[in-house]
Amino acid sequence: MIDVTRLNGKSFVLNAELIEVMEETPDTVITLTTGHKYVVKESVEEVYSKVITYKRNIIGNLYASGTDTK
DSSP states (O other): OEEEEBTTSOEEEEOGGGEEEEEESSSEEEEETTSOEEEESSOHHHHHHHHHHHHHHHHHHHHHTTOOOO
16 A cells, blocks of 8 residues: 545545556546546656555565465
8 A cells, every 4th residue: 555645735544555557647647457447646656656655565574474375
């Protein structure tokens, strides 16, 4: 899950696993695999960075807990 901000300034948490497409039009539009679209203040690069950090945390926690990922 990642924190993002609507254009009206309200933040919300988005399931990063459901992101299918991100584009700047010039606002950042995030399209989920469900078809829902969200327009956010963050740039594509910022959202991308948040997704990478989220996924690194998930993988790091798997290894730290000794979970076999094979």
